[in-house]
Amino acid sequence: MATTTAARREARQGARERILDTAYDLFSHRGIHAVGVDELVERAGVAKATLYKHFPSKHALVLAFLEQREQLWTHGWVESEARQRAATPAEQLLAIFDLFHEWFQADDFEGCSFINTLLEFRDLDHPVGRASADYLENIRSVVRNLALEADLRDPDAFALAWHILMKGSIVQAAEGDRDAAKRAQMLGRLLIEHHRHEHGTAADAA
Amino acid sequence: MATTTAARREARQGARERILDTAYDLFSHRGIHAVGVDELVERAGVAKATLYKHFPSKHALVLAFLEQREQLWTHGWVESEARQRAATPAEQLLAIFDLFHEWFQADDFEGCSFINTLLEFRDLDHPVGRASADYLENIRSVVRNLALEADLRDPDAFALAWHILMKGSIVQAAEGDRDAAKRAQMLGRLLIEHHRHEHGTAADAA
DNA sequence: CCCCAAACAGACAGTTCTGTCCACTGCTAA
DNA sequence: TTAGCAGTGGACAGAACTGTCTGTTTGGGG
Numbered sequence: 001m002a003t004t005t006a007a008r009r010e011a012r013q014g015a016r017e018r019i020l021d022t023a024y025d026l027f028s029h030r031g032i033h034a035v036g037v038d039e040l041v042e043r044a045g046v047a048k049a050t051l052y053k054h055f056p057s058k059h060a061l062v063l064a065f066l067e068q069r070e071q072l073w074t075h076g077w078v079e080s081e082a083r084q085r086a087a088t089p090a091e092q093l094l095a096i097f098d099l100f101h102e103w104f105q106a107d108d109f110e111g112c113s114f115i116n117t118l119l120e121f122r123d124l125d126h127p128v129g130r131a132s133a134d135y136l137e138n139i140r141s142v143v144r145n146l147a148l149e150a151d152l153r154d155p156d157a158f159a160l161a162w163h164i165l166m167k168g169s170i171v172q173a174a175e176g177d178r179d180a181a182k183r184a185q186m187l188g189r190l191l192i193e194h195h196r197h198e199h200g201t202a203a204d205a206a
Numbered sequence: 207m208a209t210t211t212a213a214r215r216e217a218r219q220g221a222r223e224r225i226l227d228t229a230y231d232l233f234s235h236r237g238i239h240a241v242g243v244d245e246l247v248e249r250a251g252v253a254k255a256t257l258y259k260h261f262p263s264k265h266a267l268v269l270a271f272l273e274q275r276e277q278l279w280t281h282g283w284v285e286s287e288a289r290q291r292a293a294t295p296a297e298q299l300l301a302i303f304d305l306f307h308e309w310f311q312a313d314d315f316e317g318c319s320f321i322n323t324l325l326e327f328r329d330l331d332h333p334v335g336r337a338s339a340d341y342l343e344n345i346r347s348v349v350r351n352l353a354l355e356a357d358l359r360d361p362d363a364f365a366l367a368w369h370i371l372m373k374g375s376i377v378q379a380a381e382g383d384r385d386a387a388k389r390a391q392m393l394g395r396l397l398i399e400h401h402r403h404e405h406g407t408a409a410d411a412a
Numbered sequence: 413c414c415c416c417a418a419a420c421a422g423a424c425a426g427t428t429c430t431g432t433c434c435a436c437t438g439c440t441a442a
Numbered sequence: 443t444t445a446g447c448a449g450t451g452g453a454c455a456g457a458a459c460t461g462t463c464t465g466t467t468t469g470g471g472g
Contacts, residue, residue, distance in 0.1 A: 015419070031328060033239055036459060047420045052461065111325070115377055119317070119325050122237060124382060133381050160378070161389040168374025171321055172366070175339050176330060183367040190396040221449070242429060253450045258431065
């Protein structure tokens with residue numbers, strides 16, 4: 001009953017994909033340690049030995065999940081949607097928070113898997129923690145590129161500050177604040193204004 | 207060797223305190239699930255039965271830890287230090303990020319236990335997740351009071367936005383950005399300016 | 413037709429975790 | 443002196459976890 005014939009046929013033509021897709025669903029919504037290998041293989045309709053043939057360990061599967069998350073979330077969703085939804089780079093940056101606003105309304109809102117996984121492992125030396133931090137850095141890279149295109153002053157500092165807004169709003173959404181994206185967007189407007197070239201870098205007085 | 211006679215004498219005059227202190231250290235630095243009861247009782251120099259006499263379960267101990275965290279961190283550190291370090295309420299708000307800056311330089315930086323625990327349990331219905339979210343709300347309450355004293359416009363919205371900066375900078379510090387507090391402070395200045403009464407609430411144009 | 417590679421189910425080892433229990437010890441107060 | 447109480451150390455049950463292994467099934471290419 002757990003694995004129907006149909007599921008099996010599916011499995012035949014891509015056990016690895018089924019495993020990775022299932023891992024994506026489970027890991028992103030419930031975290032790493034809360035999902036056991038037994039549950040994972042059952043949900044994927046796959047034998048345990050098959051999982052361990054495709055992935056040498058659970059950690060290796062976690063790394064593959066994070067890579068998938070970057071493809072689907074960072075690039076496939078945030079970057080591409082933000083670029084499509086607005087005309088100018090500055091508006092594209094702000095559009096990130098329009099996306100977030102829709103995301104935060106979801107009942108099964110899962111948060112940022114890179115933040116979640118990093119805090120779950122809490123060790124930048126561990127391969128999984130390291131990978132999480134690296135993928136977060138790649139998000140900043142997307143932001144930095146938009147900042148460059150928008151001709152903003154000091155794109156590196158801008159991206160770091162902008163990312164604080166992104167992460168802060170995501171964590172706040174996990175707390176239950178459905179309007180967190182709107183607040184972050186307002187702050188984003190102030191930040192963009194602050195990084196306009198016309199804007200002086202000089203002292204803001206005491 | 208694990209429990210010296212001195213440790214034992216200590217235990218005698220306050221086993222509960224020793225357990226809670228040890229839980230505070232271990233849970234705040236390594237998270238909840240990563241710390242087992244066996245390790246905890248050994249580090250506390252206490253018998254397992256003693257722990258379960260004072261706390262009916264590990265979850266109950268986690269709740270006591272979170273309460274302790276609010277006392278020591280939220281009120282005993284953030285609130286009281288911020289109020290002492292500056293004269294005006296607006297400067298006291300900004301002083302929060304001076305505190306954070308010092309905090310972020312620590313080699314054993316542990317992050318915000320309320321965020322960490324909330325994301326670890328990822329369930330606002332679970333008592334531990336609920337408590338974490340509640341304690342985060344209490345942090346906002348501290349911010350809101352300072353905003354009121356600073357006579358800022360819409361203290362509730364201000365506190366929510368300000369908290370995004372606090373949490374975002376903490377997560378970014380966990381990634382390794384030691385200057386995250388400075389960036390958040392700069393955003394904080396913009397936010398305070400935006401909430402000054404003289405500042406118009408009216409449309410910011412399209 | 414038949415063989416082989418891939419996937420199957422599921423038992424198993426070994427560890428780790430929470431929580432319970434029991435017999436023993438030492439201090440303190442009546 | 444003695445009774446009570448708080449704590450000790452360690453064994454134990456029961457569950458859950460990762461990873462291994464055995465033997466079986468199945469479908470497609472030579």
